[in-house]
Amino acid sequence: MNLRALTVGLLVGGIALAGGGPAGAAPAEDEAAVSLIVGLRADADVVGPLERRVDVVASEPMVGAVTVDVPADQVAEAAEVLRADPAVAYVERDQVARIAAVSPDDPAFRHQWGIRKTRVDTAWATTRGSAATIVAVVDTGVTVLPDLAGRVLPGRDFVNNDSNAADDQGHGTMTAGVIAARGDNRTGIAGICWTCRILPVKVLGAKGSGSYSDIAQGVRWSADQGADIINLSLGGASDSRLLRDAVAYATGKGALVIAAAGNNGKSAPHYPAAIPAVLAVGASTSTDSRYSWSNYGRSWVDIAAPGCNPAQGRNGVVGNFCGTSSATPFVAGVAALLAATTPTPAAAVIRTALTTSAHGIAGTWIPASSGRVDAAAALASLPVTDDSVPPVTSFRTPGGNALVRGTVTVAARATDDIGIAKVQLLADGVVVGTDRVAPYSFSWKTSGRGKAVTLGLRTYDRGGNIAAATRRVTVDNWGPSVRMTGGPAGGSRHVRKTKYVTATASDTNGVSRVELLVDGKVTQRYAGSSHKFAVQTWKHGAVLTVRVRAYDKAGNVRYAPARKWYR
Template identity: 55%
Template sequence: MRKLVAGLIAGASMLVAAPAQAAPVRPADPGFAGQWGVTQTHVDDAWSSVRGSSRVIVAVVDTGVSPLPDLAGRLLPGRDFANHDNDASDDNGHGTMAATVIAASGNNRTGIAGVCWFCRILPVKVLNAKGGGSYTDIALGLRWAADQGASVISLSLGGSDDSPLLRDAVAYAETKGALVVAAAGNRGVATAHYPAAIPSVLAVGGVTSSGSRYDWSNHGSWVDVTAPGCNPAQGPTGLIGQYCGTSSATPFVAGAAGLLASTDPAPTATQIRTALVTTRALPSGRIDVPAALRALPVDGDVTRPAVAFGAVGALVRGRVTITAAAADQHGVARVQLYAGGRLIGTDTTAPYSFAWQSAPGTATVPLELRAYDRRGNLAVVRRSVRADNVAPVVRLAKSGRTLIARVADVSGVARLELVVNGRVTVRRAGPVSRFTVPAKARSVQVRAYDRAGNRRVANGKLGG
């Protein structure tokens, strides 16, 4: 029996033009400024270690997907089960919006930044131009997507009736290693919605920027996780606009699952599902992508963490704060700082920071950062700094009311100051300077500063 299903979950908005704004974080995509869901779920933190992989295929079982620059090179040949042909282009817009939420290229100054920048998209058209379709076509689409090697299958569609046909198709996809992610529906009720309510399917509800449930989002114990329910997206023309509903939250979770699937070693669908569900924020159920990454098994992980020095000058003195950035697909266990081969400190929590006492010596000191991930993989970066803790040498000569200052320092002289009666009257650059001292001067000093910030004070009182 063919059961009709409302493909476009009620509440999913059409595209509305949005102004391009400068992104407050790294991705330079014009729509990124409005992607509050990325920061809410800490996807931007996860990007520091994993941004997807071309080996991961995410199937969009929807109204089709139209080619866009933001999907260039990653949109696979699809299938149209609604019209029974091989043209899976989008004649509605809904599926393209879902695909861009999942995998629009990031930091390319185009469109938005999808959750999984390098994942490939498999378009599977099961809904017609009006967003309607049948359980039969959806089941066929699920099976075909699984046969094409999809790691994740995203379904922003559903109906109120359970169906053995859908259950069998979901079970088939799972035997092929796919994780099926589906929308919980937008009626604001606790009534089960299918295929999301099938126990092995990852059912997704929608939450606001504050983490509370949208009134329109279906809810209940059968809903496994929640995700941002309104996200900027691109339609078939590339226009950026708001895309709201559990139809939008679902591809967001599918993109997050794609990130997890991109890690080393490649996790199973069950491991991805478990990681997303067990690390969700309570009581909202909102996904936390870095926490889910850390929850994945690490046995077999051979990927070293990324580590880098924070801003530190080439010339330092005294007590110096050294900062570091470190990231790993499964989490950083610890970061250590060595100076001159000596362990200075160990930090296990970001932001990583170390206090190093460079005094009293003056020398070039090799610094080394060592970052270990949870599996024990080690990454090392090195740099050298010049520690200067010795003040400049100042020699003064007098000639009448003229004071001649000659200054020497191994790191270079930054400036000289003439201090008359306790007040700085002249500042000059360079190691040699001639100062005229006022006749009524009661006290005269020359202060010399080197490039490291060390200071030497020399007294130079001149007689009348």
């Protein structure tokens, strides 16, 4: 058993060190050891002295820390010994992580089985794309729906030879939606690359057909416009030197060309998918078998993807979009997620990552070395450049020495020349949150009154380097004391004219204001801890309810008992 094997995802924090038992007791054969992370203030041997008090099962150095495995019944003593060592900055349990899958609120998302099957929802915990990534949809054009608003670039129509790349058939719009419909916006579906931009290139007419010559022009034009990915949910039975030259031109420009294998249910090559430089996509079912209508052939089909996906038509209505025409933009969307990482991988690297990380599936219809696309595995398989430069990290909010209460939003800055892997938030050394996608933000639930807490950021770059930042805040979840003096007592009758009451408040961290309420409405405020309020009784009804309240500087509120007066 590898005691340090962690599943990528949201870290679970706040598990207290517990246990106990005689030092030196040998662990039972069926008793699992516990891994402790020991943060170091300086390079020092903390394991040697520890071994004189407890049984150290294993240890492993890290950057600025060391992991130490000890028997479960010796954890408490080990922690005590380590914390007494001046070289130790902190001691915490190594935690187990779980997969962090993102569930957007788009109405049709529950029908998008392909997202979960291919672990796109897990990949979203790392990236949801980038506006710098351009995906060309070489198709029937694209209608700009709300799910694509602001991210459709000026296109080109090679059918009518103009700049109006609007969709008059619907196929291209559905294709673009599978790739890039905005997720988590309570609209339509969740595309795969939420922030990437779509370049619409119309090469097919209203009947869904077009010439090889227009397609070739569209591929070349897409490459000239800087497309990172070129999606071709189209094809024909004949090979073409014109198409091969267009694909060669686009790949030479750095684009990854992805094309549909076709829907004839045959093994005969389909073009341009069967051109070796093109990534050919077949269609797989929810059980990872081949749809009967999907073309196949391990000599020319490179990868499989879900072949039926919800998509919006030109009128915005969601319907089931099936075919290798649907599987292809699914792969293009995943490719766009990979293209959005830093440093930007080359098209050949993206292609290799997609195919070598694919989930193996039964049958001989695609190469045994490939399979069905797996977005999370593809992201994880991207090579990381040798990186010895640590990231830079700091707090945005809250401010230093801030008074905080309730659930606090903690915002962080994190930058790196290669890319950020994750940012962790710690409260007094315990991990309380992890974020993997910028902007980095955490919801921290505070507790206690008048308690000083050291917040920490622990930022990891993709090369494994770590940077840290700390900030001291005071947690105050307890309201000020407040009382009302002067004026008639509660239950007084025949109250006339102007009466005066004084609100007096106090709080360890200071009082920001006191307020007078009459019949539940604030009638006067004072910025301070004590004030004499005038109650003009004739301006109110026959019965008055008078009360004062105070706010401390953390925002907590407390009321003094109400008084009821009768005029």
